[in-house]
Amino acid sequence: MTRARLLEVAIAHFGRRGFEGASTRDIAAAAETAMSSITYHFGGKEGLYLACADHIAAQVRERQTEAFALFVDAAALTREDAIARILLIGDSMAVMMLHPASADWARFIVREQQDPTEAFDRLWEGVMKDLLLGVQALLSRVCPDHSQPELRALALLLFGQVMVLRSARASVCRALEVDELGPDEAALLRKRLRRNTIAVLNAETEE
Amino acid sequence: MTRARLLEVAIAHFGRRGFEGASTRDIAAAAETAMSSITYHFGGKEGLYLACADHIAAQVRERQTEAFALFVDAAALTREDAIARILLIGDSMAVMMLHPASADWARFIVREQQDPTEAFDRLWEGVMKDLLLGVQALLSRVCPDHSQPELRALALLLFGQVMVLRSARASVCRALEVDELGPDEAALLRKRLRRNTIAVLNAETEE
């Protein structure tokens, strides 16, 4: 499939060099097709860019199917079960962020986060919104007294711990004195994430 | 100063569009000078890019002078004082990340974090290394039993909570249902950061 190959290559190129920096020539060449295939399949460079966003949203959603399943019936859970689910979701996200395959699309997302275009709307509506609302619902079981904005802020900062594994990867590697994150570093970071999350949620529960 | 104006403009342009995406034509025009001034002052596009990294490092270091001062004599502190200092540093970083002025250089840094070039070395050696080592030293007062890698992982995830305010700004705004972060949102996020940090550090202390 020329179309599928173009999408995959384009996500990598747009992610690394940005919309303007990436060239349709390079993308077409790397996908082993002609430049005009982009016009045919996506209408042009911009169409290809937006299609990348849709593809990423679908891909992340598929990869996190098990995590999304943990959002159902949140209101009926005990506090302990809600905490357990939050820990599972956080770890699932961490594993994804630590996996090499997430590098390309994560670059794309981080770029859109800082300079949102129409592509960000698609990413947000496609996955992020549901992910954040889901965690918020679980958090409201853990901290029933918190206001909705407080729960959202909590969810965002918890996500921040996970996202730093991608968005500041170079510093993570430098700090841990490795060239790239291996199994040992992954285990260390996941353990730390789990313990931090437990600490935060327990502190909120005690009050 | 043509040189200073070029640096400021270039950080914004490189941050938004990346090294390849940004054009020396646009940078020169925005700095109200000729394109050849870049050649004269920085030797070319790449020289300008590296000079941007140095400038950012110096700028952040200057802006965080008070925070860096909190690193001195870490070994002699009580656990409570070390925690208090970590909270101050975290809040100082959060204020910086929430301030509109950090948008341009933060884009530059986040980009380098995901695709490090020689510019990342300059950012790391210029500020980040000392910042992370400093926090690590304070953390070792709080959790004297932890290994160095454990302390580094802890420091990284704590930073992640702060960095998410910039690196995922679009999602933060969407989640809080605002177009941009105002004083109310800033207060909410800073409070949450503080409480999370206290919770994490207390949990580690108890064991």
Added chain:
DNA sequence: GTCTATACTACGATAGAC
């Protein structure tokens, strides 16, 4: 559907006037 060929614009670098 995928290719080649081409039109037109914008890129970075540099030479040389002032």
Added chain:
DNA sequence: GTCTATCGTAGTATAGAC
């Protein structure tokens, strides 16, 4: 130090063959 002028290259888009 800063400008204008220009060179060679690389960008996107599109027309048209197959």
